[in-house]
Amino acid sequence: MGLHLDFSVVLERWPLFLDGAAMTLKLAFIAILTGGAIGTFCAIGRGSSNRFIAGLCAAYVETIRNTPLLVQIFLVYFGLASIGFKFSAFSVAAAALAINVGAYTAEIMRAGFEAIPPSQIEAAEGLALSRVQIYWHVILLPAIEKVYPSLTSQFVLLMLASSVTSQISAEELTAVANYVQSDTYRAFETYILVALAYIALSLVLRAAFWALGQVLFPRRRRLGTPL
Amino acid sequence: MKRSLTLALLAATALACAGQAARADLLDDIMKAGKIRIATDLAIPPSGMIDGAMKPTGSDVETAELLAKDWGLQLEFVQTTGATRIPNVQTNKADIIISTLSVTPERAKVIDFSKPYAALQSVVGCLKSVEAKSWDDLKGKTIAVSRGTTQDTTLTNMKERDLKLARYEDDATMVTAAVSGQADCVASSATIVSQIGVKAPARPFEPKVSITNFDLAIGVKKGEPKLIEKLDAWVEQNLKNGKLNAIYKKFHGTDLPANMRG
Numbered sequence: 001m002g003l004h005l006d007f008s009v010v011l012e013r014w015p016l017f018l019d020g021a022a023m024t025l026k027l028a029f030i031a032i033l034t035g036g037a038i039g040t041f042c043a044i045g046r047g048s049s050n051r052f053i054a055g056l057c058a059a060y061v062e063t064i065r066n067t068p069l070l071v072q073i074f075l076v077y078f079g080l081a082s083i084g085f086k087f088s089a090f091s092v093a094a095a096a097l098a099i100n101v102g103a104y105t106a107e108i109m110r111a112g113f114e115a116i117p118p119s120q121i122e123a124a125e126g127l128a129l130s131r132v133q134i135y136w137h138v139i140l141l142p143a144i145e146k147v148y149p150s151l152t153s154q155f156v157l158l159m160l161a162s163s164v165t166s167q168i169s170a171e172e173l174t175a176v177a178n179y180v181q182s183d184t185y186r187a188f189e190t191y192i193l194v195a196l197a198y199i200a201l202s203l204v205l206r207a208a209f210w211a212l213g214q215v216l217f218p219r220r221r222r223l224g225t226p227l
Numbered sequence: 228m229k230r231s232l233t234l235a236l237l238a239a240t241a242l243a244c245a246g247q248a249a250r251a252d253l254l255d256d257i258m259k260a261g262k263i264r265i266a267t268d269l270a271i272p273p274s275g276m277i278d279g280a281m282k283p284t285g286s287d288v289e290t291a292e293l294l295a296k297d298w299g300l301q302l303e304f305v306q307t308t309g310a311t312r313i314p315n316v317q318t319n320k321a322d323i324i325i326s327t328l329s330v331t332p333e334r335a336k337v338i339d340f341s342k343p344y345a346a347l348q349s350v351v352g353c354l355k356s357v358e359a360k361s362w363d364d365l366k367g368k369t370i371a372v373s374r375g376t377t378q379d380t381t382l383t384n385m386k387e388r389d390l391k392l393a394r395y396e397d398d399a400t401m402v403t404a405a406v407s408g409q410a411d412c413v414a415s416s417a418t419i420v421s422q423i424g425v426k427a428p429a430r431p432f433e434p435k436v437s438i439t440n441f442d443l444a445i446g447v448k449k450g451e452p453k454l455i456e457k458l459d460a461w462v463e464q465n466l467k468n469g470k471l472n473a474i475y476k477k478f479h480g481t482d483l484p485a486n487m488r489g
Contacts, residue, residue, distance in 0.1 A: 078407035086408060089393060167400060168409075169371070169393035179394065182375025 009184045010193055020176030021197055027090070027172060028159035028205070031097035035158070036151075038098065039105025040140075043113055046106065057106065064103035070164050072096055077168045093165035093172075101158045108150045112143030145217045152209040156202050163198075173197060253447075254454040257322055262301040265291045266312055266321035269304070273418060273478040274327045286478040290344060291325045293470060294461060313338055316448045323458070324446035339449055341458035343442035344466070345475050346484050349378055350434040352420030353412040359435040362388050369393050371401045371410035378414040381438055406430055414438065421480030433481075440484050 166175035424431030
């Protein structure tokens with residue numbers, strides 16, 4: 001009994017894998033941008049003095065964080081279609097992933113906001129900064145800076161989680177792998193290759209976030225450490 | 228060339244008959260015993276299955292029952308699986324096979340087939356309201372398939388027809404896509420296509436364009452020409468009088484292909 005690996009039939013389908021990887025990155029990019037925005041607003045909303053807004057944000061975060069991603073995807077994809085709204089698998093996948101990562105981002109961002117010392121905001125008020133200036137320079141950016149590593153790993157997790165959208169026929173990397181292995185019967189080789197591709201994608205994503213951090217947070221660049 | 232082929236065939240037939248003379252004919256044995264043993268897989272609905280009262284039912288089961296009744300024989304089912312259908316008749320554990328046995332050249336080397344009595348129809352089915360009669364009408368429409376099935380591979384290779392495929396992980400998800408409205412067309416077996424409307428009356432689907440038909444025939448071990456002849460006559464008669472079509476329609480929800488109904 002020996003294990004015979006033959007990558008040739010799998011490798012010759014490389015354009016398919018490339019398309020799949022591009023689709024995975026595209027899904028992750030859209031979901032991170034929109035989900036990041038949803039999460040940030042939700043974290044602000046949870047701390048709001050308006051009890052309706054705070055309750056709404058809390059309900060959203062708790063619902064999403066306590067249900068499986070696959071169920072959420074099926075709900076959006078088949079649920080919306082049942083009541084007459086038909087969107088492509090790609091847009092539903094991107095939307096469902098954004099809604100999902102939004103809830104997790106909200107919790108991470110809330111931790112960031114709570115870590116801002118009230119005295120820092122009072123000091124900014126004392127210096128007569130406008131409300132917008134305070135929110136941007138004294139609260140938001142330092143908050144993001146504090147939780148930046150957690151955000152990065154959450155976003156990488158999201159990119160990996162996008163693999164389940166193959167269930168609703170989004171043609172991302174895992175869908176391509178499932179197709180290729182059913183075509184070639186070379187399951188082991190296919191999934192080895194796809195695992196390597198995901199590792200590469202993760203590294204690319206991490207590098208991109210590191211570079212973005214260097215641009216966004218000059219203090220970190222100079223001191224090599226967050227605040 | 229043609230003559231030598233005919234001669235060879237004659238010689239082969241003579242040889243086969245000579246070999247046969249040594250033992251009794253299977254058809255005679257069956258008639259003498261007053262009982263026919265039919266190999267049927269009872270775990271592949273809707274062709275063969277066990278009903279709520281633990282009795283065998285399904286299109287293949289009713290076909291077998293019809294045959295036994297017409298020939299005035301007692302019927303004995305030999306339970307089988309897909310892989311053991313052919314060995315069952317080769318080793319004389321069963322007389323004939325009625326079990327979604329599709330006619331293939333490989334199988335024809337080891338057993339003989341009767342005339343086809345039914346078909347496995349692979350189709351593109353759409354919502355009844357969708358106007359689609361040919362492949363051209365399907366251009367630009369999203370067709371749901373189960374990933375890696377023969378329908379997936381066949382349609383994927385039809386590059387010139389410009390079809391849009393949405394691949395789902397399994398039949399269940401594909402059917403959900405059809406029921407929920409994500410897909411107005413699916414490529415699958417005719418049986419599944421008609422099942423959609425049964426389960427979800429709001430969205431009835433019907434076969435629109437045929438992909439392939441696999442003939443299903445009765446299998447008999449090699450070298451039983453009298454039995455094959457009698458089976459052929461029986462199949463022909465019951466296709467003509469519509470009984471086989473009625474059985475098929477009862478379980479699969481669609482008619483047999485038009486060219487079979489004669």
